[in-house]
Amino acid sequence: MSARPRNLAGVITFEQVSKRYPDGTLAVDGLSLEIPDGATTVLVGPSGCGKTTSLRMINRMIDPSHGRILIDGKDITSEPAPLLRRGIGYVIQNAGLFPNRTVLGNIATVPLLVGMSKRAARARASELLERVGLAPELGKRYPAQLSGGQQQRVGVARALAADPPILLMDEPFSAVDPVVRTELQDELLRLQHELGKTVVFVTHDIDEAVKLGDRLAIMAVGGRLAQFGTPAEVLEAPADDFVAAFVGRDRGYRALSFASADALPVHPEPTVKLGEPLRGNGWLLVVDDTDAPRGWVNADEHPAGQPVRQQDLRLGGTLLAPGGSVRTALDAALSSPSGRGVAVDAAGKVRGTLRPGDVFGAAERAATSGSTEAYYDEKQLTATEHAELTAAEQGADRLSKDGR
């Protein structure tokens, strides 16, 4: 599979699009936006700001009250809605798998709708099952026999089955636990690297947005587009107080994601293999047969010469791989019981450790070199902006609880 095929179709253009619901709610207000092809654009904002409405207007699940939407310059209303939808992948929060169909049957839905033969559709479905990281045996199961994370993977496979240029995803990972969510996010990044689709992703979680997005569209309550730009631009130069407040007080810390940690010095670290006798004192890094880190053991707590057992390990946290950011390096240092962050090579073997002083120094330099000084100052806000922000924050809080 060649990386990132280009000259793809799937540019989505919003032209002065508004949506007013019959009850008078203005969900989207004059949205003009060009979503580039072959990249992930994240619509992010507080609850009720019109993210879902905007997304669902792209595949005509909702019709705009004003304005129009174009895909590659063609008005989306120029073909019947079901035909349009077959060319756009659609993933929703609880996967929405058909309970009466097997996993393979679910994935084959759109290929069958577009007239592919049964056999070809099944072959295609098996291929996708593998693509999203699921074992072939799962193909014969029913959705009720899958975990939430597996269901969500099937949802993604089903959306990709007819190879649409565009993938719409509405909070696809918000109903799974944080560990699985991270796995799914990594999987999506990997898939997107291979496939290079135009992905439009909705979330209320700024961390998820920064992690997945090539572009962020920050939306404010009332359906207004507050800022559109790369994650680095948004974090370093929020367009207004609303965006500054929404990206939050950890903004400086998040901005460290864009500073490379490759220049940080990696010091040699003595290691001990699992099962080998303990030696020395203080924290010792334990590795497995392939030199991959397993955790730390405190030599002072065990008699010297005793073999290192699995249950003696304090499991380490984040690892810094090549190409990692200063944020990852900082997290590696802070999550290690010894204070020394573990750096690994591309194959996962231990390269050595980072000294906390080096990491903090790099963090400081990254923070002061960017234009990250414009922290949000509550006193400068007008009354309406303040109300908007409070509502936004409450909305985000409520949602993050709902997500569990």
Add this chain to the structure above:
Amino acid sequence: MNVFSGVWDWLTDGAHWTGESGIPTRVLEHLEYTALTLLAAIIIAVPLGAWIGHIGRGAGIVGMLANSLRALPSFGVLILLTVWALDRAWGTGGLLAATVVTLLILAIPPILTNTYAGVRAVDPAVRDAARGMGMSPMTQLLRVELPNALPLIMAGIRSAYLQVVATAVIAPYISLGGLGTYVYYGLSQQDYPQMTAGAVLIALLAIAGDLLLAGIARLIVSPGLQIPRRRAWYRRRPNVSPAAATTAAVEPASTDLDSEPNDPDTAGDDRRAAAR
């Protein structure tokens, strides 16, 4: 005690098992009325209930229709229809039609309301996905909503069957046959063993037919819908094979669904209604 032995003697008397008014003939007649009625009820009530459930409007009409049908007295309807059929000189066919229509009035409400409820109970996320994948409304209904509503539809058919099989006892009042003849003649001739034997046969037929319908439901309902309580099941036996899973369901279809309704995402519903 002598009632029971009388019933036993009546049932085991070989003479009652042959001829025009023998038990096999009566059972077939009884089944004929019942099967005709069920078939007609399914043809009428399933499409109607499914469509109303699909468009999501008209729940009030379904309820009203079902309740007003239930309120009609079967016996009165039968007499009225018979008089009408005789008036037109439609003969035995007319009498059969009168019986079937009378029984239809009992059979339609449970099938109609269960079909409607089954279609409505499909997870809104599932319906949303079906539409979002590019299914036409008819495809959504046939491929997604009806298959998922099938456990409830079958439950409705079973309850309709039970009512019809019990009520078909009225057929001999307009000189048709069926197992009701034993009850009817037993009563008028004060032949209580015969009357009770008729009732026992009807009860046996009811149980047998219900078991048959439950078996059919087990066969035609997707195995994916026969897995009791999804998450709990998965956590308890994460490595169970699909083959084991398909045989794992032991509950009748009706209780499976009744005990675990999908929680409707009303916000999503409104949104779809508004978008339409």
